[in-house]
Amino acid sequence: MLAYYDEVGFKDWTHAETGAPMLKAQHPEFEMWSQGIHSQAGVSCADCHMPYKRVGAMKISDHHVRSPLLNINNACQTCHKVPEDELKDRAETIQARTSHLRDLALDALVDLIEEIKGARENGATDDQLAAVLDFQRKASFYVDFVEAENSAGFHADQESARILAESINFSRQGQVALRKLP
Ligand code: HEC
Numbered sequence: 479m480l481a482y483y484d485e486v487g488f489k490d491w492t493h494a495e496t497g498a499p500m501l502k503a504q505h506p507e508f509e510m511w512s513q514g515i516h517s518q519a520g521v522s523c524a525d526c527h528m529p530y531k532r533v534g535a536m537k538i539s540d541h542h543v544r545s546p547l548l549n550i551n552n553a554c555q556t557c558h559k560v561p562e563d564e565l566k567d568r569a570e571t572i573q574a575r576t577s578h579l580r581d582l583a584l585d586a587l588v589d590l591i592e593e594i595k596g597a598r599e600n601g602a603t604d605d606q607l608a609a610v611l612d613f614q615r616k617a618s619f620y621v622d623f624v625e626a627e628n629s630a631g632f633h634a635d636q637e638s639a640r641i642l643a644e645s646i647n648f649s650r651q652g653q654v655a656l657r658k659l660p
């Protein structure tokens with residue numbers, strides 16, 4: 479996605495404080511799910527978010543689309559024959575770890591933004607900052623990709639961690655590139 483946006487020179491907005499050409503990740507649930515263990519096992523969105531339920535003698539799919547963690551019996555235990563608490567705990571462990579990595583990525587990005595603002599105040603030009611602003615664009619898009627995805631890592635835990643690690647690295651590389659400015 480990023481390679482495509484770079485190729486066509488697209489930006490959603492310009493960062494007010496640094497001037498970086500920014501991107502907005504727009505709810506990539508499908509893309510994230512497609513990298514996860516459930517998609518590999520053929521488990522679809524509707525299996526978890528619209529599980530079957532009984533209404534009288536009929537079996538229908540639940541149209542109250544919501545968090546499956548509020549409905550673990552129907553949403554998960556059809557496949558996972560383990561206690562509800564255990565399933566909830568496994569999902570929440572993934573989410574807590576993802577949220578911690580997300581916070582690290584956001585802190586790194588804020589550090590980079592603060593340093594770019596400082597460089598601007600010291601007279602750094604657009605040309606000098608081009609590579610650094612590209613790191614900000616990447617770091618921001620990557621952390622936003624996980625945040626805008628809404629499952630806090632559950633749909634694909636390892637892929638979420640990978641994307642957040644890349645984001646942290648982009649921010650820190652941006653800071654290193656700033657140190658090399660004259
Ligand atoms: C294996 C079960 C499972 C599958 C398959 C699945 N999800 Fe989810 N989804 C979850 C869980 C668990 C959460 C986290 C809910 C929470 O944090 O309360 C979630 C969260 C979400 C949310 C946020 C909901 C909220 O109430 O905050 C959206 C939107 C979503 N999923 C969409 C999708 C889409 C679209 C797909 C298919 C491309 C999909 N999900 C596939 C289990 C699943």
Ligand code: HEC
Pocket residue numbers: 515516519521525526546547550553554555556557558565566568569635
């Ligand atoms: C339609 C069947 C199905 C449903 C519904 C389903 N799962 Fe799964 N789940 C699987 C399969 C299959 C695997 C992969 C097992 C494997 O490959 O070893 C899996 C794997 C997992 C894992 C291990 C993930 C990992 O990275 O190791 C967890 C945790 C999990 N499911 C929790 C849930 C929760 C919570 C829900 C409900 C929100 C749910 N599942 C709904 C079939 C399902």
